[in-house]
Amino acid sequence: MESFEALRDEWLKALDEAQTESEVLELKGRFVGKKRGKIQDLLMQLKSAPPEERPLLGQAVNKLKGDAEAAIEAALKRVRAKRTQLEPIDVTLPGLRPNAGHLHPITRVRREIEDIFVSMGYAVAMGPEVEDPYHNFEALNTPADHPSRDIQDTFYLEGGLLLRTQTSPVQIRTMESRRPPIKIIAPGRVFRRDDDVSHSPMFFQVEGLVVDRGITMSDLKGTLLQFYRSLFQRDVNIRFRPSYFPFTEPSAETDLSCVICSGAGCPVCKRTGWLEVGGCGMVDPAVFASVGYDPEEYSGFAFGLGIDRMAMLKYGIDNIKYFYENDLAFLEQF
Numbered sequence: 001m002e003s004f005e006a007l008r009d010e011w012l013k014a015l016d017e018a019q020t021e022s023e024v025l026e027l028k029g030r031f032v033g034k035k036r037g038k039i040q041d042l043l044m045q046l047k048s049a050p051p052e053e054r055p056l057l058g059q060a061v062n063k064l065k066g067d068a069e070a071a072i073e074a075a076l077k078r079v080r081a082k083r084t085q086l087e088p089i090d091v092t093l094p095g096l097r098p099n100a101g102h103l104h105p106i107t108r109v110r111r112e113i114e115d116i117f118v119s120m121g122y123a124v125a126m127g128p129e130v131e132d133p134y135h136n137f138e139a140l141n142t143p144a145d146h147p148s149r150d151i152q153d154t155f156y157l158e159g160g161l162l163l164r165t166q167t168s169p170v171q172i173r174t175m176e177s178r179r180p181p182i183k184i185i186a187p188g189r190v191f192r193r194d195d196d197v198s199h200s201p202m203f204f205q206v207e208g209l210v211v212d213r214g215i216t217m218s219d220l221k222g223t224l225l226q227f228y229r230s231l232f233q234r235d236v237n238i239r240f241r242p243s244y245f246p247f248t249e250p251s252a253e254t255d256l257s258c259v260i261c262s263g264a265g266c267p268v269c270k271r272t273g274w275l276e277v278g279g280c281g282m283v284d285p286a287v288f289a290s291v292g293y294d295p296e297e298y299s300g301f302a303f304g305l306g307i308d309r310m311a312m313l314k315y316g317i318d319n320i321k322y323f324y325e326n327d328l329a330f331l332e333q334f
Helices: 002-017 021-032 038-048 051-086 105-119 168-177 217-232 285-290 307-315 320-324
Strands: 182-191 202-212 238-245 248-257 274-283 299-306
Touching: 002 021, 002 038, 002 051, 021 038, 021 051, 038 051, 105 182, 105 202, 105 217, 105 307, 168 182, 168 202, 168 285, 168 299, 202 217, 202 307, 217 238, 217 248, 217 274, 217 299, 217 307, 238 274, 248 299, 274 285, 274 307, 299 307, 307 320
Parallel strands: none
Antiparallel strands: 182 202, 202 299, 238 248, 248 274, 274 299
16 A cells, blocks of 8 residues: 555656646656556556455555546646647637538539430449349349359348349349440449459449340441540550350450550569450340340440549559558548
């Protein structure tokens, strides 16, 4: 108990002599800090005290701690009041301008993509993020035994619902509600069980759909070429590579001439001069059948690309997770 009183005298004297807020805060750490505070040391020493004395000693240490915290708060008020008196506020000085908020980089790129397609005559269509298997898979010619419906790829919910894995269901819902001609893009969030530097469980995608009489693969290629040149503001080129998607036939992967090295070859494009940027193809007749369109009368094309991927290429970002960590040092660059 004598050491308790000695400690009380020590902090009272030290707080009395403290003249600045930083000095008081340093004393707070020295006396009541959880890791190196002297009162915390006393609590640790109680383990070696006789069992019958521990309750009394514990009460004394807790009271000591409460008194110390009260004394520190009083000292803080004293030094802060003194500082205000010594440094009066000049009300004639101009105020500090608050930091203005701004759009997230993904939102910026999404709006830019929407503006480009709207200028090309497309409408922006939206749909639910929680979908049923029919609109997300079956109407898109993806039967129940297709590998993409494996639980490792899709987030399934109770009641037979799921988080949409693509914005293609918006295309189905649009075709169910109207007749051709159709010319839409469907931007929005999608969800898949992917997680690495280039994939996120939640990401943003935009898909396009055009349906009318006489639509061809050359219309698709011309549309995407114009889009990528508008987005990156340079004379890029694209190429199609044969691929497979259940809802398009024929299907293709779209490669874009590297926007970093202009096709010369660099680490970003793995020295090939090309970047894979999305899938596309002519709408499969089975999809038209599911929405009641006559594939003998109408044809159409569809395409999809990742908005996050476009933002990574546009701003030279090598990890998709930077977009979702809410790091102000990163976001303020935009």
